Amino acid sequence: MPPTDASPPPAANIAESGSARPFEIRRVRTRFLGLTLDECIQGFFGGNAFVAVIILALITVFLFREGFKFFPLNQDNLRIYRAAGLEYVQHLRGLDESHLALNRYLQDVRLRGLQAMQVEGVPAAEIKARLAPFDAWTNAFGDAIDPVRGLAGEMGDLSVAAKEAYQQNEDYKVARDQFLAAGKTAEAQAIEIKEVDFAANAAVLRGLLPAAREAAAGASAVIEAQLAALPVFPVAELQPRLARFAELGREYLATYPAALAGMEAWKYDQPVSGLEAFQAFIFGRQWTTASFWQDWYGIVPLFTGSLLISLIALVIAVPFGVGAAIYVNQISTPREQRLIKPTIEFISAIPSVVLGFFGIAILGETLRRLSGWEGLSWLPGFPYAERLNALTAGCLLALIAVPTIFTLAEDAINNVPRAFKEASFALGATKLQTTLRIIIPAALSGIISAVLLGLGRVIGETMVVLLCAGNRIAIPDFGLGLSVVTQPVHTMTGIIAQEMGEVVRGSIHYRALFCVGIVLFLIALVINFLAQKIVRRYKVSVG
Amino acid sequence: MSSPLPDSANPFAPRPTPARRLEGAVSWIFRIATYFVLACGLSIFATIFWKGSATVFRAEFPFVNTAFFTQAPETLYVFEWQGEKREMGDKEFRVFREAEAAKAAAEGRPAPVIRADSYAHSAGGIFPNVVGTVLLVVGSMTIALTLGVCAAIYLSEYARDTAAVRLIRLAILNLAGVPSIVFGLFGFGMFVIFFDWNVSLLAGWFTLAFMVLPVIITASEESLKAVPKGFREGSLALGATKWQTIRKNVLPYALPGILTSSILGIARVAGETAPIMFTAAFVISDRLPWQVEKFSDMFFQGVMALPYHIYVVSSKIPQNEYTERMQYGTAFVFLFTVGLIALTSILLRNKLRGRYKW
Numbered sequence: 001m002p003p004t005d006a007s008p009p010p011a012a013n014i015a016e017s018g019s020a021r022p023f024e025i026r027r028v029r030t031r032f033l034g035l036t037l038d039e040c041i042q043g044f045f046g047g048n049a050f051v052a053v054i055i056l057a058l059i060t061v062f063l064f065r066e067g068f069k070f071f072p073l074n075q076d077n078l079r080i081y082r083a084a085g086l087e088y089v090q091h092l093r094g095l096d097e098s099h100l101a102l103n104r105y106l107q108d109v110r111l112r113g114l115q116a117m118q119v120e121g122v123p124a125a126e127i128k129a130r131l132a133p134f135d136a137w138t139n140a141f142g143d144a145i146d147p148v149r150g151l152a153g154e155m156g157d158l159s160v161a162a163k164e165a166y167q168q169n170e171d172y173k174v175a176r177d178q179f180l181a182a183g184k185t186a187e188a189q190a191i192e193i194k195e196v197d198f199a200a201n202a203a204v205l206r207g208l209l210p211a212a213r214e215a216a217a218g219a220s221a222v223i224e225a226q227l228a229a230l231p232v233f234p235v236a237e238l239q240p241r242l243a244r245f246a247e248l249g250r251e252y253l254a255t256y257p258a259a260l261a262g263m264e265a266w267k268y269d270q271p272v273s274g275l276e277a278f279q280a281f282i283f284g285r286q287w288t289t290a291s292f293w294q295d296w297y298g299i300v301p302l303f304t305g306s307l308l309i310s311l312i313a314l315v316i317a318v319p320f321g322v323g324a325a326i327y328v329n330q331i332s333t334p335r336e337q338r339l340i341k342p343t344i345e346f347i348s349a350i351p352s353v354v355l356g357f358f359g360i361a362i363l364g365e366t367l368r369r370l371s372g373w374e375g376l377s378w379l380p381g382f383p384y385a386e387r388l389n390a391l392t393a394g395c396l397l398a399l400i401a402v403p404t405i406f407t408l409a410e411d412a413i414n415n416v417p418r419a420f421k422e423a424s425f426a427l428g429a430t431k432l433q434t435t436l437r438i439i440i441p442a443a444l445s446g447i448i449s450a451v452l453l454g455l456g457r458v459i460g461e462t463m464v465v466l467l468c469a470g471n472r473i474a475i476p477d478f479g480l481g482l483s484v485v486t487q488p489v490h491t492m493t494g495i496i497a498q499e500m501g502e503v504v505r506g507s508i509h510y511r512a513l514f515c516v517g518i519v520l521f522l523i524a525l526v527i528n529f530l531a532q533k534i535v536r537r538y539k540v541s542v543g
Numbered sequence: 544m545s546s547p548l549p550d551s552a553n554p555f556a557p558r559p560t561p562a563r564r565l566e567g568a569v570s571w572i573f574r575i576a577t578y579f580v581l582a583c584g585l586s587i588f589a590t591i592f593w594k595g596s597a598t599v600f601r602a603e604f605p606f607v608n609t610a611f612f613t614q615a616p617e618t619l620y621v622f623e624w625q626g627e628k629r630e631m632g633d634k635e636f637r638v639f640r641e642a643e644a645a646k647a648a649a650e651g652r653p654a655p656v657i658r659a660d661s662y663a664h665s666a667g668g669i670f671p672n673v674v675g676t677v678l679l680v681v682g683s684m685t686i687a688l689t690l691g692v693c694a695a696i697y698l699s700e701y702a703r704d705t706a707a708v709r710l711i712r713l714a715i716l717n718l719a720g721v722p723s724i725v726f727g728l729f730g731f732g733m734f735v736i737f738f739d740w741n742v743s744l745l746a747g748w749f750t751l752a753f754m755v756l757p758v759i760i761t762a763s764e765e766s767l768k769a770v771p772k773g774f775r776e777g778s779l780a781l782g783a784t785k786w787q788t789i790r791k792n793v794l795p796y797a798l799p800g801i802l803t804s805s806i807l808g809i810a811r812v813a814g815e816t817a818p819i820m821f822t823a824a825f826v827i828s829d830r831l832p833w834q835v836e837k838f839s840d841m842f843f844q845g846v847m848a849l850p851y852h853i854y855v856v857s858s859k860i861p862q863n864e865y866t867e868r869m870q871y872g873t874a875f876v877f878l879f880t881v882g883l884i885a886l887t888s889i890l891l892r893n894k895l896r897g898r899y900k901w
Contacts, residue, residue, distance in 0.1 A: 042701050049692030049702070052556075052760060053711050055690075055753055056718050059729045066732050166887070219577030248740060322578035331570045332577075342889050347584035349885030354849045354878050357857040357870065358587050399587075402580050432566040453720070460722025462817035469860055472773045484794045500728065501821045505736050517728040521721055528720040 049057045060521075070511035074297060075277035077508060080166055081294050085159035085205045088266040091259040092212060092293075095219075098252050099145040101108045102433040105245060106138050113235040128463040130234035137231045144222035146436050147215035155208055161293065171192055202268035213260060220256050223249060226479025258271070280333070281515060283455055287473050287495070288511055297512040299519060305390070305489030309465060310458045312394025312485055315403050317458075318451055321405030323496035325447075328406075329413045330435050341410075348403030355396045356467030364392045364468060386470055389488045393469040401454040408453060411447020413439060445538035449531035456527040460520060462493040469494060492516050576825045588878070595875020598868045608847075611872060615667035616827065616852070619865055630865070632666035664827075664856050665866045668878035669873055671831055675846030678744060678832060679823060680813050683751035685814075687799070688805055689760030695801075697768040700789055701737070712764075719757035726754040727818035735822055742845040745831065747823020754818055755808040766800025767793060799895035806888035816850040816882045824851035 009262050032040055081087050110131065117127045145464040172191050179188035227249045233239050284298015304421050354361040364387040381391075440447070468494050470488020473495075478484055503510040601608050615635040631639060636659070644654040702708045730750025740746045770793050776786040825845040834839050856870045 008601060010848055025596070031786050038784050038786050045693050045697035045701060048690055049697035052694040052756060054758065056715060058733075059718070059726070062729055062733055062737075063725070244713055298639045311844065319579050320576050320628075323573045327570070327573035327577045331573055340581065343581055345889050346882065347580070348809050349814070349817070349882055350587065351850060351877065352879050353816040353853045353857075354591065354874050355587070359871065360590065360857050361867075362590060362860060381897065399580075400850075406580075410644055430562050430566055431578050432562070432569055449872075456720050460720075460724065462724040463724070463854060467854070493722060496724050497726055497817055497820055500731060514728060517725050524721045525717050526727070528717045531717075538759065538843065 020256060025207050033080050034365050062519060063514060063518055067511060067514035068513045070281070070508065071277045072512060073508040074280060075272050075274055077295065078272045078277055078280060082266075082270065082272060084163035084196075084269050085155070085164065085202060085266075085268060086163060086294050088202075088205055088263055088268075089152060089155045089159050091250050091262045092148055092216075093156065095216065095256065095259055096145055096152055098255065099148075102249060102252060103138075103142050105248065106141070109233070109238055109245070110134065110138070110243050113233060113238050116235045116237070125233035134231050134233060137226065137229075140323075141223065141226045144219050146227065148173070148212075149217050150217045151208065151212055155205055155212075156293070158201065158205060162196055162198065165194075166196045166198075169196060195271070197356055209263060212263060216256055216260060220253055223253060227253075234515075251478055253487050274302075281512070285475060285512045287490075289499070295508070295516075299492070301515060302490055302492045302516065303517040303519070305442075305469065306459055306491040306493070308399060308484065308489055309390050309469060309491060310455055312390060313397035313458045314455060316398035316452065317401035317405055317454060320407050321402045321450070321454065322447055324402070324406050325413055326440070327346075328434060329410055330367050330439065344403050344406050347399065349409075350399075352400065352461055353463040353467075355399065356464045359392050359396045359464065359468035360388070362397065364388050367395070368394055374430065380481060381486035384486040386488050387469050387484070388470040390476070391485045393465050394485065396468060397458045398457060400464070403475045404457050405450045405454040408450030409443070409447045412443040412450060415446065416442045445534050447475070449535045452527050452534070456524055456531075459527075460493060460524060462497050465491045466497050467496045471498065477512060492520055496520075553817040555840060588882075591871060591874050591878055594867070594871040595878075599875055608668075608872075611668040612673070613670050615671050615829070616664045616669065616847075616869070617667035619662040619665035620659040621656050621662070621865055622656070630666075634808030650851050660865075662853075662863075662865045663860050665869045667675045667861070669807055669849065669852065669876065671828065671847045672852045672873070673759045673851045673876070674831060675824075675848040676813060678846060679751060679819065679848060680809060681811050682744065682748035684805070684809055685754070686748060686752035687755045687759055687808065689895070691756050692763050692801060692805075695763035695767060696794075698788065699764045700785070700793065703835065715757045715760050716801050722817075723754055723758075723815050724817040726750055727820060727822060729753070730818060740843060741872050742821065742823060742825065743843045744846055747819050747844040747846070747848075750822045751812045751815065752852075754815065755812055758811070759804060759808050762804030763797075765798040766804070768795045769800065800824070803892040803895070806884060806891065808880050810888065812886040813884065814850065814855055819848055819851060820854070824848045826851075826855050849880075853877060 034041065113131065113134075114127060117130070122130070172193050176191045176193070177190045179191070185513050202504075227246050230242055230246055233242050272427050281297055281299055283300060284296055285300045285303050286298050288294070288296045288297035324340070324344065330339050332340065368387050370376060371384050373383075376382050383509045385489075387479065420442055421434055426437045429437070469491055471490050471494060472488040475490050476484045480487075496516055499509070500513055503513065598611060599608055600606060614632075620631050620633070620636040622629055640657055643657070647654050698712065727750060730746055730753070734746035734749055735742060738746075764815065774792045774796070777790050778792040779785070783791070823845055825847050828845065828847055832841055832844070832846050835844070853870070853873050856866065856873060858881050860866050862870075
């Protein structure tokens with residue numbers, strides 16, 4: 001029995017509940033609906049547990065039920081994309097878009113050259129004169145794409161019109177069905193539905209293929225000629241960038257045959273398989289919604305964004321979290337321990353929205369200022385201009401992950417049997433050797449699972465990334481090396497929070513967001529499962 | 544290291560070897576890492592407390608900015624009037640403008656044109672937000688605690704250790720790690736759309752309750768499991784029924800643990816924004832939750848909540864000297880409240896930890 005027991009000992013219960021004669025066993029128990037009181041109580045608790053379990057199962061079922069309907073819808077979405085000829089025209093548009101990107105590159109070079117000359121103190125008229133040959137060349141390069149662009153626009157109008165007609169028809173059909181369901185046959189018949197003739201549309205588009213070939217050939221000839229005659233840039237340091245441009249331009253020209261072959265291979269009535277719809281989501285590199293051209297629901301940009309931010313957070317949080325755990329458990333005095341542990345737990349109680357606010361109000365600007373500081377310019381990506389980016393969000397998420405990692409890692413280190421430590425000391429190892437060679441390896445499984453759970457906490461965090469990650473939907477440019485951390489990104493949690501409030505119920509967009517939710521759900525399950533498995537599998541046996 | 548002899552005289556004093564110096568250096572690295580984390584956390588607290596206290600506290604009696612706690616958020620108008628800068632909340636500004644127009648009309652002048660800069664949500668107070676948050680927390684914790692504690696009692700005391708029960712336990716444990724936004728998504732799809740409750744208090748209650756449910760079940764079961772088996776067996780051996788045993792010999796000793804986990808649950812429910820963003824929270828609502836025609840309507844309308852308000856004021860309006868006051872003030876109140884709840888839980892646990900030892 002515990003020493004501080006306020007309740008009467010169990011023996012008193014019988015005396016209380018029974019009659020005056022304490023040892024008589026009553027034969028008849030009170031029954032409600034044929035159940036004894038105890039069975040009723042058990043039933044009550046069991047019912048509660050049942051409800052709780054049902055609810056938790058319902059969450060899973062509901063998520064999947066709403067999410068999985070996305071795939072048929074996306075299949076249809078892709079089918080129309082193909083049937084209406086958007087897929088066909090996209091090849092030409094792609095050429096135009098890549099050309100635009102090359103033009104931006106040239107503009108950037110020009111701007112830098114301009115700034116360099118201004119710094120040198122060259123007068124404005126002189127700058128203009130010096131840049132004139134370059135500008136003329138740039139203009140010629142820019143105009144080269146015009147025939148392709150014109151044709152792409154023309155063909156695009158045709159296919160968008162076909163797509164819109166189809167969508168309008170679908171709306172009419174829904175309206176007609178609703179009228180029929182309501183018994184209003186007259187109104188239903190008044191709705192005239194003209195099926196869109198995709199075949200005819202495709203024939204027209206196909207007919208334009210020779211024109212497209214001609215335009216592409218013309219454009220590529222002009223561009224090739226331009227690339228062969230690179231101008232001399234007035235600022236000598238930037239000349240290598242022009243050479244690089246020529247390289248990029250040749251790579252661009254090499255895409256022409258592929259684009260034309262793609263147009264050639266287009267079949268408007270080729271069916272889109274369910275697998276394609278699934279792949280378009282899992283491997284899709286674009287998340288574009290409410291676009292006049294085509295909506296894409298590809299999770300890759302969001303997933304990479306989430307991953308990038310989580311990695312930044314973990315890179316910061318793991319050394320600090322594990323280091324603090326080692327310090328508190330092995331090095332600090334008991335007094336320090338009593339101070340540090342509750343404080344770190346207290347940090348975990350800071351609501352994430354407050355952290356997000358702190359990031360917007362203070363940390364983003366502070367980090368940006370810091371990045372402009374001369375002494376830090378050797379760091380990758382410094383200085384940068386965007387106040388809200390992956391780094392800002394990552395730093396704040398690190399503060400969220402540290403308490404999780406700290407608490408669990410400290411537990412793991414604490415669970416290492418004392419005998420290990422004592423044996424190590426007895427063999428003459430120093431305290432440091434014992435900690436690094438004995439304690440940490442013994443607790444490693446626990447530490448790894450702590451890091452995993454920290455990752456789970458970070459990847460599911462919403463408010464901080466929504467407020468501080470910059471919310472630009474694009475795959476971070478990993479080609480830039482480590483400076484990728486200073487790019488603004490969007491995340492899976494952020495996109496749900498941002499777009500869920502505005503979607504039409506039951507629409508493909510709504511379902512796509514549920515699919516993102518399912519992905520998050522699965523990631524969380526996998527991380528939890530792994531964490532538990534690692535702890536169990538590699539537990540040091542205390543034998 | 545308090546030895547009565549000076550170090551030089553102590554034959555057992557550690558000699559400074561390279562290994563020891565390294566040890567000292569490494570432990571300093573760990574120490575700095577630890578205190579850096581503490582410094583980061585505390586600097587966030589300090590910044591928000593420092594800047595927020597300017598809004599929340601006043602130098603003279605009653606020392607607290609009562610308007611901030613009793614009014615609803617309003618738009619702030621800033622304008623030049625007769626050479627001096629004036630700041631007014633929405634209602635005050637309208638009255639002022641009408642008064643000026645009337646004055647001008649009486650004097651036969653055309654009504655003065657007041658060019659004011661407006662800042663949304665930057666005047667007034669946060670009373671409806673506090674009320675909304677309290678309502679959300681109370682409702683959802685009632686649901687979650689009832690379901691969670693009862694389910695934990697069943698799982699720990701009554702259920703036999705079958706494969707099904709183990710599976711359920713595993714599922715609950717795993718659900719505890721699911722991101723809150725996924726619960727928000729579920730709540731939106733289920734309560735707001737499927738049940739057609741729209742954005743409402745009720746939808747928020749259930750969403751938040753289901754979010755903390757796995758946490759509460761797991762934690763409560765753990766504290767029930769921590770009560771030694773002998774307590775139950777002793778009681779049963781003396782002829783007590785199962786319920787008597789649980790009531791008298793298990794629950795009293797498990798209660799502290801359940802209490803701490805539920806207080807932590809409160810901190811979590813109060814602090815979460817993502818699940819209520821599209822299930823329960825309104826950006827602005829001109830009526831308080833109980834100002835409804837029918838009592839039952841109260842549950843079917845959204846409320847304003849503190850965390851969502853922070854999100855709105857920090858993302859939707861620009862940062863400047865006028866908007867800053869409201870932003871920091873709200874963050875201060877929110878952080879202080881949630882921090883206090885969490886602190887209570889931590890202190891309570893530390894106090895109770897040493898109370899029962901078996």
